[in-house]
Amino acid sequence: MQTWLYILISISVAAFVGGLTNHFAIKMLFHPRKPMYIGSWRIPFTPGLIPKRKEEIAGSLGEIVSDYLVTTDGLKEMLQKPHFRDQIENKLIEGIQRLAQDDRTVKELALHYMSEEAWEAYKDRTVLWLQGAVDQGIAWAWNRYELADKPLQELIPGWSPELMTRWSDMAAEGIMNAVREEITSLQGQRMLRRVASGLVSQSGGFLGAMASMFMDEEKIVQKITPVLVEQLESEHVKVILSTKIERKLESLSTMSLDQALRSMAGEDGLNWLSRYAQNMLQWKAWAQQVEEIHIGSLVSRFEERLTSFVPRVVQVALGMLERNMANIVKSIQLPQLVREQVERFPIERLEQIILSVSGREFQAITWLGALLGGIIGLFQALFMLWLG
Template sequence: MLLIAFMVIIGAVIGGLTNSLAIKMLFRPYKEVRIRSWRVPFTPGLIPKRHDELAKQLGKMVVDYLLTAEGLGKKLKSKAFSSGMISWLQVEAQKIMRSNESIKTVFEQRFGGTDLKDRLLNKTEVIVKQGYSQFIQQNRNESLEKLIPSSLQNKMEEQLPTVTNYILERGQSFLQSPEGKERLSVMIDRFLIQKGTLGNMISMFLGNERLVDKVQPELLKFLKDEGTQALLEQLLRQEWLKVKQKKLEDVEGFLNEKEIVSFITRTIETQVPLFSMIEQPMNEWTGAYEEYVETTIIPKGVEVILDMLSTHLETLLERFHLDDIVREQVQTFSVERLEELVLSISKREFKMITYLGAVLGGLIGFIQGFIILLLG
């Protein structure tokens, strides 16, 4: 019996030590050991020796079996994931929309004091200038009639009678004013001087003031006459038709690009609410949009984004080159780090393997001792 017990103990010790040594030889020694030019067998350990291959295989395993497009797609399409994403975005949106800070302040804090409004205005001016130049270049040989919207043309033609009345009324008002009468007197005097002797004779016989008194009422009658109104309106229509037939290049010289671009930019600044909103605290103007953002924009946006990601997920994963990322990361790990990582996961299992080796060694020792007793 002592022999059998001795054989069991020896077998258990040998089996346990052998398995423990085999486990340690997975990682150690970390580097190969050489005696002069002769490399000691089994150095370095298995994992240090196959470090690069292990990294490559881990990367392939992650892409082929762990982070697959199919698996990630199912996760993205799951109701739990989309609901969680929507809830998170709603909370974040509430924080932003109920903030006392303005968009301008937040932008300047994030991007180093850059004035957001100035940047937007500069960008708007650049876009307007590019659009203006492109419009002129593409339509230089087109007539104004084709370029001006028909609704605007109709509007302008409808306003011609009003413009005619305005011109005549202003003319009458000017003639009836002291300044107008004075100007008319100067014009008559100048006219008579240009006529030489005949003009002097008329001035001698009638007198300048008397001639003004006679001409002024007649001019007022002329301006009030319906025929004058019809004639002026007809002349305006004819001129308007001539203007419409002109090509853009004909009037291009009268257009000041800088002034037009500046006018359009200022109009956008005053008419587009965004430019005033960016300087106001967000809680002052986001209240009207908060419910719509939370109940409509965020759910729809999440749905669209997740559908797009699911559709193109395989292509995205290919472009990410996850296998290369995993391989490069694993290659940067030291062998000590890999050993620590593996042991932290499988330490208990490795102990069980050691114990199993001891049990098997003891069992083999028992069988050997029993056989020796039988033969003895």
């Protein structure tokens, strides 16, 4: 064989072997994806390197990300950058401006993100949560401050004998005025006529017959009304009524709150307070009113104030994040999170990503293997010729 042909064949064979070896070496990073067997004997180098070491790679990536890429110090440094804070403030201000121009109601806005059934269920859950929160708050205060056993005189601010006297006088005057107005009203006059008629009809014998002949209900009412009004305006009656009320208040002042509520409402004091609070608050009606509020009208009313609060809110929020960053990163468990994500990531997709980024480099490695193989083939041919 001629010398030049021998050298050309040696170079070609060595280049082909070098390029093919590098090509299969790259392919064996991802292929085969599953182990291959001949009977019960597993063929060596199956599966490929990355499928075989996927769990180890995932663990290493998690440690690299948490130790070098996404670190507590790096996140704190990012939060301290003015550019980052400005971006957050601008986003919040833009959001407030969009809401100020929004013509939708709260319900319409909610239905943009959820169904009608989900919104109604959310409202019901919110109402139940608010009712539960109120009940828990009342129960906490009831037990925390031992309200059940505290007398009323300790719970009412400024309780004193002078206060009882003032309240008694006010109550007596109010009662007398109310009774006087009721007696002089049309309804009160009719009531007095019925009373007079009953008195006449109940009077028996000769005197009863004489009274029914010479006096009727109208005359009796005309005689009684001025007398009753005069008595209701007298100081003597006011003093008697005020004294009675003051004595009742004095007896009530030593009663505990639970005893007072039981005597007035006929049920456990804590239960009465919870029921009274729920009746006063009317959460369902409040929820229906809230869902009809227009977003724009609500936000535009406070737009300037909300905008002025944005820098302070961002500063406080980022400060809290910065102070608790170590705990946040620890609670996220970043290495475990990255590991789980990598383990769930399909090998096919991973191969596509790596080839899309490093495809040219892999081709260069293949051609470099062919070049090195050709050079080795050339030296091998020359060496063999030298040896004869």
